[in-house]
Amino acid sequence: LKVTISEIDIPCSFGPAYEGERVRGKDLFCQMGGGKTQCTEYLEMADMNDIEDGKVTVDGPDIGDLSRGDVLPLGIFVKVAGREFQKDFEPILERQTHHLINYIQGVMHAGQRDIAWVRVSDAAVDKGFTLKDLGVVLHAKLHQDFQAILDKIEVVIYTKQEDVDALTAKARAAYKYRDERVDQMTDEDVDTFYSCTLCQSFAPNHVCSVSPERTGLCGAYNWMDCKAAYQINPTGPNQPIEKGEVLDAKLGEFKGVNDFIYKASRGAVTKYNFYSMVHDPMTTCGCCECIAAMLPMCNGVMTVNREFSNETPCGMKFTTLAGVMGGGASSPGFVGHSKYNITQRKFILGDGGLLRMVWMPKMLKEELRERIEKRAAEMGHPDLFDKIADETVGLTEEEIYPWLEEKGHPALTMEPLVG
Ligand code: SF4
Ligand code: ZN
Incomplete structure (x- = not known):
């Protein structure tokens, strides 16, 4: 049975129209990554029985714990499973993070892998945006766009330094493995x-x-x-x-x-x-x-x-x-x-x-x-x-x-x- 999601349950408007939108300094509430803190995104295939579809956990401080101008380390860890899913698909789904987060009005995403950058505007925070919404979006959209290969998606958002560091180490090992797959080819x-x-x-x-x-x-x-x-x-x-x-x-x-x-x-x-x-x-x-x-x-x-x-x-x-x-x-x-x-x-x-x-x-x-x-x-x-x-x-x-x-x-x- 395939999960179908038509509505995306976040307080902000959402869609490709907001993709090119910037969050400028004067509108900035908080940011993660971009050279200020570590910000890592990593998507990994998991065992079907080990993940709970739709579960989004924020482990550590969220927007409500921050003051305007704060920075926060961030780790976005997406676990996916599907009968048709192959390990080789991980990088492709992980890269979707970029445009999907950019689809959220008032939130900007740049970079990728362990050099990502997320900027959240005052307007988004006023509407009630929290980091959990990153996971809600990824869950909904990955289901929508990749329904042929995905059955379950769970997202963990880390904002404590030691957890972000641990995720980053794990992600780097995976990036290395992915990169080296083409090493012997010409x-x-x-x-x-x-x-x-x-x-x-x-x-x-x-x-x-x-x-x-x-x-x-x-x-x-x-x-x-x-x-x-x-x-x-x-x-x-x-x-x-x-x-x-x-x-x-x-x-x-x-x-x-x-x-x-x-x-x-x-x-x-x-x-x-x-x-x-x-x-x-x-x-x-x-x-x-x-x-x-x-x-x-x-x-x-x-x-x-x-x-x-x-x-x-x-x-x-x-x-x-x-x-x-x-x-x-x-x-x-x-x-x-x-x-x-x-x-x-x-x-x-x-x-x-x-x-x-x-x-x-x-x-x-x-x-x-x-x-x-x-x-x-x-x-x-x-x-x-x-x-x-x-x-x-x-x-x-x-x-x-x-x-x-x-x-x-x-x-x-x-x-x-x-x-
Ligand atoms: Fe594709 Fe990366 Fe090139 Fe963008 S930068 S077009 S995601 S390969
Ligand atoms: Zn690009």
Whole structure:
């Protein structure tokens, strides 16, 4: 017996109309995540008998316990079960959190995974919004949109630091597992890539193309995930793209991809390359985990992750970069990408690959240390990690250049980045 939910029992208005709505500083009651606190979302398959459909628990302080301006750690843990449900579907359902929470009037959601951000407005709180409503929405909408595969959904909302930390640790292990499922695959192995147009409600011309060696820029969808999403919903936002003729193997240009994005962007984007940020890079939406930018003086590139709030050597903070680049345009010299993509073999390979990387925030570098070292060794530069500058070296090209020279960074002797 399938559960059908027609009404969503929350005190706020709800629907796609509110998706693009922002919650600005002057209207902000409270927030979770966004660099202020930990905010993690994780969806996991559970045993049918271990969960109670429709149960939503808030474990810890809720809106009523807060004062205006407060911040709170948040863990959104969704447990699902269904006879047709497969473990591979977890990332797809988890990613729905983004638009479903945005559907609530007066509540804003950005980011994904362990870098999510939820902002709640005064207006929502006046209407009686509580964190429990996040669970009510997820339960109702996941049933509605995925009724073919789901039978039971239970949601736990954690707001105590130790619980959020525990959920985050568990979620990170799952993200790692999901990411690594495409590790052994190459783009040459497959004839089909997948599109993702889930973000078009925010960035109307934006089309992510996802290949085994280029995960979605939000980091939440890789090739396997898109393939599974297409299986669940053949008319949904993840469509197969026949690669077709290889127009440029080095930059990663494919006839089939160009044809697809032309249609999917309604003519706004005619072509882009998978492996270049210099020449016709892929389009970027506001969800990207990182944004890479050229550093001409250093003959290299830098990248910055969402959590790093300081200035960077390209002269812009992450938020500024995201504001300029995140509308769905292809901006030569810049590209949004996932964290994981930095160490995928094809990462800006048409521009020289990881060996071009001259600056990263220390937190990002450390997070990826093992993988950077492995990939750099594969590329013949086992000591690259220690040659990548970070904010302790400098925040401008002028500051980092002498250091790179002293370390003998490979980018300085590579062919000019812009030919
Ligand atoms: Fe899909 Fe790209 Fe948006 Fe991720 S960023 S949800 S891959 S369109
Ligand atoms: Zn997006």
